[in-house]
Amino acid sequence: MTAKSPLEYFPAPRRANFCSQCGSPVNRRVPEGDNRERDICDHCGAIHYQNPRLVVGTVPVLDNRVLLCRRAIEPRYNTWTLPAGFMELGESTAQGAGRETLEESGARIRLGDIYTIIDVPQIEQVHVFYLAEVLGPELDPGPESLEARFYDEADIPWDDLAFRTVATTLQRYFEDRRRGTFGPHHYTLESHR
Numbered sequence: 587m588t589a590k591s592p593l594e595y596f597p598a599p600r601r602a603n604f605c606s607q608c609g610s611p612v613n614r615r616v617p618e619g620d621n622r623e624r625d626i627c628d629h630c631g632a633i634h635y636q637n638p639r640l641v642v643g644t645v646p647v648l649d650n651r652v653l654l655c656r657r658a659i660e661p662r663y664n665t666w667t668l669p670a671g672f673m674e675l676g677e678s679t680a681q682g683a684g685r686e687t688l689e690e691s692g693a694r695i696r697l698g699d700i701y702t703i704i705d706v707p708q709i710e711q712v713h714v715f716y717l718a719e720v721l722g723p724e725l726d727p728g729p730e731s732l733e734a735r736f737y738d739e740a741d742i743p744w745d746d747l748a749f750r751t752v753a754t755t756l757q758r759y760f761e762d763r764r765r766g767t768f769g770p771h772h773y774t775l776e777s778h779r
């Protein structure tokens with residue numbers, strides 16, 4: 587599973603068989619006044635809408651080096667990623683990006699501007715990365731990371747990056763650094779490579 591699907595952040599099953607409100611089986615059809623199929627519970631009336639998920643993260647930089655984390659979890663176990671994860675209910679994108687960075691690396695950061703906004707419609711996700719200034723070299727990776735360390739551009743493990751959104755964000759970052767202007771970049775990743 588790890589090597590096959592570099593675009594996917596999380597192979598989350600979308601379809602439900604049972605209503606999360608009352609436990610009855612759900613039926614899939616277009617609700618009245620709608621224009622696409624939903625999981626509908628004919629017992630309690632609940633319509634279980636599904637919408638894209640947001641993944642939020644950072645490009646943390648200290649002294650021209652970028653902080654990457656080696657994943658201790660599937661998918662893409664043992665590959666390198668920018669700190670990122672699913673936005674939680676009740677938080678802002680900036681809070682989520684900061685939280686994920688702290689959880690996965692232990693780095694203290696000052697969050698900067700939004701850097702990449704990447705639509706990944708095939709897997710029903712949007713990935714958002716913020717620029718971030720790392721305030722000191724101390725790291726303390728949490729249970730989701732095997733390791734966290736700073737990389738010079740020349741040493742980035744391009745062949746062992748976890749996700750295409752991470753790779754394309756890093757590519758743009760280094761291009762921008764040579765130019766001296768930083769994003770924001772909005773683009774779409776269409777299909778598996």
Ligand SMILES: [Zn+2]
Pocket residue numbers: 605606607608609610627628629630631632
């Ligand atoms: Zn129900």
